[in-house]
Each structure stands twice: as structure tokens, then as C-alpha cells.
Amino acid sequence: MDVSVDRRTFLAAVGAGAIGAMSDEDKAEELEHYLIHKLDDSVMPELDGEEAALIEWDQQAPRPPRGTGNLFMPREEPFAPMPAKPTLEDFFRLRFAPATHVLQSAQHALETDQPEATVMACLLHDVVLNLIKVDHGWWGAQLVEPYVDEKISWGIRYHAALRFYPDESVGYEYPDLYNRIFGEDYVPDAYIREQYEFARQHRWYMEARMITVNDTYGFQEGVQPDVEQFIEIIGRNFKQPKEGLGYDNSPVAHMWRTIANPNRPL
Numbered sequence: 001m002d003v004s005v006d007r008r009t010f011l012a013a014v015g016a017g018a019i020g021a022m023s024d025e026d027k028a029e030e031l032e033h034y035l036i037h038k039l040d041d042s043v044m045p046e047l048d049g050e051e052a053a054l055i056e057w058d059q060q061a062p063r064p065p066r067g068t069g070n071l072f073m074p075r076e077e078p079f080a081p082m083p084a085k086p087t088l089e090d091f092f093r094l095r096f097a098p099a100t101h102v103l104q105s106a107q108h109a110l111e112t113d114q115p116e117a118t119v120m121a122c123l124l125h126d127v128v129l130n131l132i133k134v135d136h137g138w139w140g141a142q143l144v145e146p147y148v149d150e151k152i153s154w155g156i157r158y159h160a161a162l163r164f165y166p167d168e169s170v171g172y173e174y175p176d177l178y179n180r181i182f183g184e185d186y187v188p189d190a191y192i193r194e195q196y197e198f199a200r201q202h203r204w205y206m207e208a209r210m211i212t213v214n215d216t217y218g219f220q221e222g223v224q225p226d227v228e229q230f231i232e233i234i235g236r237n238f239k240q241p242k243e244g245l246g247y248d249n250s251p252v253a254h255m256w257r258t259i260a261n262p263n264r265p266l
């Protein structure tokens with residue numbers, strides 16, 4: 001990973017008190033969230049003087065409640081209005097932006113001629129982190145399940161567990177970062193291990209594994225791919241409902257509406 005992080009900075013950002021109360025799995029989720037934030041911040045224009053001081057102050061300031069995504073971050077500006085029949089592209093531009101990490105992962109898959117389904121899976125694999133962090137593989141798969149090939153949502157579901165387990169056949173190593181942050185004795189929760197073992201035996205194993213491989217190319221500082229280059233792939237691999245995402249009465253329509261309108265009181 002190109003985004004550097006050291007233990008002290010990470011602890012300071014998360015809060016030493018909060019870390020003490022976290023399970024190892026929570027810490028891993030928090031780290032992923034932290035890295036993605038750091039990346040999104042890194043593509044902001046460089047500022048100096050007072051502006052930089054204000055930005056510093058800003059970074060200390062609001063954080064979404066534990067387990068929740070950016071959409072629940074306290075904010076002063078209202079969210080940009082969504083079109084009446086929003087498409088996946090609208091969600092990328094208006095709710096997931098800058099979406100640097102998933103765009104970089106998908107771009108790597110694209111540039112290395114991986115199958116379109118893998119590019120699509122990479123594009124979607126972490127978008128649910130904007131909504132919720134805990135168990136994001138499962139939430140993320142569910143969010144897109146009605147609209148994509150089953151292999152794509154399957155891969156998204158299991159990528160989260162596979163992150164913790166190396167696979168030399170595709171050059172995926174256990175992230176050194178996890179050793180540095182959590183210590184070398186970190187052991188994922190039993191349910192994570194069980195999910196990994198299930199996926200490892202499954203005929204679609206590589207669908208999830210390649211997400212973890214491309215994931216490691218999704219932390220390049222200062223690189224901001226545009227969703228534009230994926231529009232045709234989205235068109236072929238995402239069944240956009242004609243009523244708009246959130247209004248098609250699918251089993252997950254409410255999740256898209258919540259992303260569109262996270263502040264509704266009820």
C-alpha cells in the first residue's frame with residue numbers, strides 16, 4: 001500500500017480509549033475505514049497557511065459514530081439533491097464521491113485485463129462503507145445482489161474475510177500493515193475464519209480473492225480515477241432499475257434510499 005500509516009497516527013485518529021474497547025475485528029474494520037478516509041483526503045488540493053490550519057482542525061473534528069459510514073458524519077452542508085430516478089452513476093457522483101479506493105481498485109483490474117465481472121466487483125466492493133463499516137462484506141453484497149451477476153455479489157461478500165488470509169498463487173500476502181497496527185498475534189474472529197474456509201473450497205473462490213488482490217492497488221495517494229471510464233462496464237454488468245435505485249421495490253431498495261437520504265428522521 002502506498003498510503004503510509006503508523007501506529008501512533010492511527011491510534012490518535014481513532015482514539016486510544018476507543019481502541020481499548022475494540023475487538024481485533026473491529027480494529028481491522030476501523031483501519032480499513034481510516035485508510036480509505038486518508039486516501040479520500042489525499043486527493044484534496046494542497047492548501048497552506050490558515051486554510052491548512054483549518055483543515056488540520058477539521059480532520060480532528062467530526063467522525064461518524066463507530067460502525068457507521070461517512071454519510072452519518074456531522075456536516076454543515078446539505079447533501080446534493082438526487083435525481084428522481086437515480087442510477088448507480090448518480091450514487092457514485094453524489095454520495096460515494098470521491099470513491100478513490102474502489103475506483104483505483106477497479107482501474108487496476110481494468111488495466112490488467114481482468115474479466116469485466118471482476119472490474120465491476122472491485123468498483124462496488126467497498127461502496128457500502130459510506131453507509132456502514134461493520135461486516136461490510138455482507139452488507140456490501142446485499143446492497144447490490146438484485147442488480148448484478150451472482151458471482152459479483154458472492155465475491156463482494158467474501159472479500160472481507162479473505163483479506164486476512166494469504167494466497168501465494170495470486171501473490172496476495174497478509175498485509176504487513178495489519179502486523180504493524182495490530183501486532184503479529186492478531187487472530188480474526190472465528191466466524192471470519194469459518195467464512196474464509198467456506199469460500200476457499202468454493203468454485204467461485206477466485207471471484208472474491210481477486211477483489212483482495214486489486215484492493216491492495218487501491219491505496220495510491222494523489223490518484224483520482226473518474227467513474228466515467230466504467231460507464232459502459234456498469235451498463236453491461238449492473239441491471240439498473242427503470243424506477244431508479246431506491247424506488248424499484250426490491251428487497252434492498254430501502255438501503256439505497258437511506259444512502260440517498262441519510263438524515264431523514266424516520
Ligand SMILES: [Fe+2]
Binds near residue numbers: 032125126136159
Ligand atoms: Fe473491503
Ligand SMILES: [Fe+2]
Binds near residue numbers: 101125215
Ligand atoms: Fe477495499
